[in-house]
Amino acid sequence: MFQIDPRNGDISLTAEGAESLVLGLVEQYVLTVQVKDMGDRPQGHYIRGEVTITVTENLWVPPSPVAVRENHQGPYPLAVSKVQWNNDRVNYSLEAKPPSPEGPFIIDQEGQIYLTEPLDREQGAEYALLISVESSDGELLDEPLELRVSVTDDNDNAPVCIPESYQATVREQQVQGSHLVTLTATDQDDPRTENAHLSFRLHSQEPWNDGRLLFTISANGTLTLARDMTGYTSMKYQLEVLVADHAGLSGTCTVTVDIEEVNDNAPVFPQKQVHQ
Structure with a gap:
């Protein structure tokens, strides 16, 4: 189910473990980990410890599509969606998925996504936003999520x-x-x-x-x-x-x-x- 990097001690799921990990099937795993000095030589000192891994729900899931009315009166910034990583020590970023227009969207460090000004459907009827999550040292933690925002029509054009x-x-x-x-x-x-x-x-x-x-x-x-x-x-x-x-x-x-x-x-x- 799990593997460890022999040099830095990082523990991660194996490919088989990622496929078979099911919420509710097993609540906790207890791993016995040994660390030893002098590398692979038989001499040296070692110590063992236990690592308890609790299986929780994965919160990093794609948000539902959002519809925003054209020329919405606000107030702005207007909260439209939210994402959440499995812990709080992360940084979120937001960008448009090509060829979707950029659009006036921002994300805060709580994962809340906001619209900052009214939208014009004739300039962009749909936006595709990619949301990324990084560790504090800038490492990408998972694949970006996609949020689709559609603009519902307001009758603001004369024939x-x-x-x-x-x-x-x-x-x-x-x-x-x-x-x-x-x-x-x-x-x-x-x-x-x-x-x-x-x-x-x-x-x-x-x-x-x-x-x-x-x-x-x-x-x-x-x-x-x-x-x-x-x-x-x-x-x-x-x-x-x-x-x-x-x-x-x-x-x-x-x-x-x-x-x-x-x-x-x-x-x-x-x-x-x-x-x-």
Whole structure:
């Protein structure tokens, strides 16, 4: 189960001992250790002593993943997790695991891990931190532990149309429901949440065409004719479209619609007879 360094007296588990050591199976081991002078020569003096090894729970275990809300109001530093070595005479250190960003995290000598300032999910959605433990003389005592910190989304970004302006053409006499153009928008908030669920609506039409809307837009951004294109009053219409998320943060897009006239009228004389 155990082995000893013959020169400095360090006692450690053998490979087989490390595999078979089970908490609760054996509570204590008593080792008899002999130390002798004059090296391997048969002459010399020696003495024996006993070493009692108590089996306790290993406290150096990976911490559970942590979720921190974006733009958390604090107060800071904000405790987010904790690690613990099996005794107190150690030093802890913290670093980011590549390619994870560094992030504003620190660890104290009690093993408590803190966040020092608010996080922005758009700059880093997840952090992987490596926690090391060293003896007082700088010796690494075990493999580093990994702590994963995820940033939950806060609705702090308004949607933006891509592009901000559109051009469409509609032919005279096109029928109600004809497709003109489909608008798109993006939101930097987490696409897996309602914060990035967007909806379009028509805000204005210039000119109003005798108070009637000639166009309509679906929630997903599809612009269509609201009525047959017969009674129009202008050859160009300017539309303003709002795109908003579920909390009401919004952006604006513009659509210019040109009317393409159809040659559907024959010329006529203003009067049937002309007298000179």
